[in-house]
Amino acid sequence: MKQPAIQSQQLTYNDAVQEAYFKILKQLRNQLATIEREELRYTLIRKDENIIHEFVNPLCYLRLECRSYGLFGIYYGIETFEKANEYSAITASFVRFIYKLTSKESTALNIENCVRTDWMITNASELYEYIEERQKHHTFALIKHRVTASQRKRMLSVA
Numbered sequence: 750m751k752q753p754a755i756q757s758q759q760l761t762y763n764d765a766v767q768e769a770y771f772k773i774l775k776q777l778r779n780q781l782a783t784i785e786r787e788e789l790r791y792t793l794i795r796k797d798e799n800i801i802h803e804f805v806n807p808l809c810y811l812r813l814e815c816r817s818y819g820l821f822g823i824y825y826g827i828e829t830f831e832k833a834n835e836y837s838a839i840t841a842s843f844v845r846f847i848y849k850l851t852s853k854e855s856t857a858l859n860i861e862n863c864v865r866t867d868w869m870i871t872n873a874s875e876l877y878e879y880i881e882e883r884q885k886h887h888t889f890a891l892i893k894h895r896v897t898a899s900q901r902k903r904m905l906s907v908a
Contacts, residue, residue: 759819766821766863767801769850770813773823774802776846777809780839782895789836790894793880793887805887807874808836809843823851823863826870 781790788807795803801813801821810826825847827840853859870876880887 762858762860762863763815763819763821765856765858765860766823766851767813769856769860769863770802770811770821770823772850773843773846774804774811776850777804777806777811777843778892779895780842781806781808782892783897784836784839785894787891787894790892791877792890792892793877793884794890795887797886803887805873805877805880807877808840810870810873810876821863822865823847824865824868824870826873826876828873829871 781792784790791807793803793805795805799815801815803813804811808828810824812824814822814824816822825844827843828836830837830840847864849855851860851864853861881889
C-alpha cells in the first residue's frame, strides 16, 4: 500500500521539476531571441523516453532527464568566455535562472536537488557542432529574432 503513495510523491516532484524546467527554457529562449547573430539562435531539440527534453544551443545547454530511479533531473551547461561580453551576460543570467526557479523559495515543493552537477557542459558551442554533425536524434529549430528597445534605438539613430 505504501508503493502508490511513493509513486504519487514522485509524480508531484517530477511535475514540479518539469514545470521549473520549462520556465527556465522559456526565459532562455527569450534571452536568445534578442541576439542579432542568427547562428547563435540556432537550436537542436531532442525528446525521447529518458530524455524528456534537451535544448542545445551554441551558448547554452539544458536537459530534463528521467534518472534511473525515476526522478527527473535538470542538467545544464554554458559556453565559457575569458572576457565579459554580451554573450557572457546571457550565460550568467541563464545560470541564475536555473537556481532561482528551482529554489525552495520559488516552488511549492523542495526540488533544489533536481539540478544536477555530476556532469556539466563547459563548451556548449563544441557540443552543438558535434550534435549538428551527427544529427541522429535532434531536430533543428531557429529562434526568431526579437528586437530589443536598445537595438531599436540604435537602428533609429543610424537612420
